[in-house]
Amino acid sequence: METRAGDPGAFARFDLYRVDSPAFVVDAAKLRENLRILDDIRERSGAKVLGALKAFSMWSTAPILGEYLDGVCTSGLWEALLAAEHYDGEIATYCAAYKAEDLDEICRLSDHVIFNSPMQIERFSDVLLRARARGDDFDVGLRINPMHAEGEVPRYDPCAPHSRLGFPINQLKAEHLEMVDGVHFHTLCEQDFEPLARTWDVVFDHLEPYFDQLKWLNFGGGHHITRADYQRDELVEFLKDVQDDTGCEVYLEPGEAVALDAGILVGTLLDSHWNGMPLAITDISATCHMPDVIEAPYRPALLGEEPLDGVQIDEGQGGAVRLGGPSCLAGDVIGDYRLPVPCEPGQRIAFLDQAHYSMVKTTTFNGVPLPSIWLWDSESDSLEQIRRFGYEDFRNRLS
Template identity: 25%
Template sequence: MDHFLYRDGILHAEDVPLTEIAAQVGTPFYCYSVATLTRHFRLFDEALAGTDHLVCYAMKANSNMAVLKLMGDLGAGIDVVSGGEYRKAQAAGVPGERIVFSGVGKTQEEMRLALEGGIRQFNVESEPEMAALNEVALSLGVQAPIAIRVNPDVDAKTHEKIATGKSENKFGIPIARAREVYALAATLPGLKVVGVDVHIGSQLTSLEPFELAYSKVAELTQALRSDGHDIVRLDLGGGLGIPYERSNAAPPLPVEYGEMVKRVLGDLGCEIEIEPGRLIAGNAGVLVSQVIYVKNGEGRDFLILDAAMNDLVRPAMYAAHHDIVPLVEPAPGTEQAPYDIVGPVCETGDTFAKSRMMPPVAAGDLVAFRSAGAYGAVMASEYNTRPLVPEVLVSGDHVAVIRARPSFDDIINRDTIPEWL
């Protein structure tokens, strides 16, 4: 569910017509709903009720400071994957004891930053990373709390570019070697083992891969405890999918996921951490764009929009689907026609959809890309010297621009021409 609905024939964000925001900030722009973000976080929190748990929002999905502040105020932890994300999370007011640091390539500088600023745990992914973290921790006279990420070799049955739990992926250590690596960690005085970490991929639409992975984690936890390790925390990652195509069957609900987690892992007495990102932010945002031209081609017609692949790269990168709807609601029974929906960037890859059935639209009309709140603005670029699009937050009838569109002077003045040219 989201809070982007037609009212009186106009698509609204909560109580605000998106046409009014377009008139205020121009197109294209991202718009997020506080009510949807809040609802989705609480669904996860309630799904794990009765267990010791922390929902850590995966900020790589949408790292706007306003979104982070909202999550922190709701009681969320934050999952970060870089020093920059760590700094943003703290700047948004999230305390270090609620920040989990993931990622395969943490530098010693990033480790020091987190140890000095406060950290809940590092999810470490290799022996060289453990050695580096041990060195930094000892230099500061502290112990670094760690969970070791294990790779359970489970096929998440998702897009190959967002699968992370198979043996050929770069993430984690093979689960078959886990006891050996945990034994090594126990010999490093700068590290304190607190848990096990696993994350098998993103946009999963079935609970079966999760259950397979978590069952392996349960067995590993018992084996590690028999080896003398005090495993008190299980970090289960994120990955639960969202319904990008509303005509398709919906992915499992958070409550169903929570029931499975309790059934598979509940007897271990561990604190549970989960790291949802897409399911919290995805359906909480739309990208609004204007039709520049309707072009009649040979054998196909094109809708040429003012949004492009640099604004929303998912279709070009993953062949990802986003429902695209007009801001003015079509009359019931309106006949539709197929269009290739494209942007203005000089790349054939700047294509959002092919042969997509759409009601009649004309130059100047506005359309919205649904389910664009995750991996949209965070992955945007200024390719073709196109300014990053603004981000807008709506709560009820309140509207705030939470990232402004930069001017062309802003873009040009960031570059420096050396005196010798």
């Protein structure tokens, strides 16, 4: 999988030694730039836009998101609690399978409670009726699987064969929608407008008989709306047409697009040696700090890196260096790079586009410290350490 990170932007002039290491640094100005684009889509199309906390839940930036978005979408009780505590606007909660002991609270917190199957709606119908009887005001949604794959990587494709995510649309019947106010689908991952349009062409015929009874349609996330070459005008016209054709309100749930290119992960070279090629150990761990590097897999862009084209790995000085993390996992390898700095202990490096997903997926496997979290504003140059993690954070999550 190829990274879709763009220009480093203001990070090209950020002094990496201003923060400790490792550290996530998020640029509030770039975040606002992304959010203004999403707000423009809202204003021109009439659709609602919710930020996906599963991708970016740096809640210290919640006031910034609240200026531009209609709310957030969450993936279960804990994210819903975080949303209610820190974020403004609507809360839409979807979970592949709810626990009975969580659902009461989720109904209290959420504006939309979206189920993965009609069977779960039926199983929890008493819970839903009791929640509404006590005054909880929420809509019930059903996630469908359009059975139309657009993803490049199967593990990130909700429509891959035998996917557990969403009720297969070719099995949908009228009785499945009896308690349902809206339909949700999510089929994209870092993609342009055309895959959404193709998906809707498939979905439309299946849902057309039910438009009169539905209040809203939720097109999920994976829309790379804030990338410079995304077809935004086409998206706006499409969203208008969908609302006109169906009479339904339309929601989008971008996650990555909220924080695209808005953050870096700063690290330090700790050691270097040779084993058939130059090797360097950093205090950034792929498995602990950027797990998608291994899961996708993909190669994250390095701030200031030089092209690898035509470079031989045995060139030594100025050649490709394999960067790896400090954990004991043999596969804790980030990738091969031509470094913008000497391959020496103490030198700082930074990986681009790490605000989304990386921050929310960090672990303390092997006792590797968590990166601290900083908020920078490239317009004012203000810099604030939001959180620094210590040994206690590692210890307290264990028994």
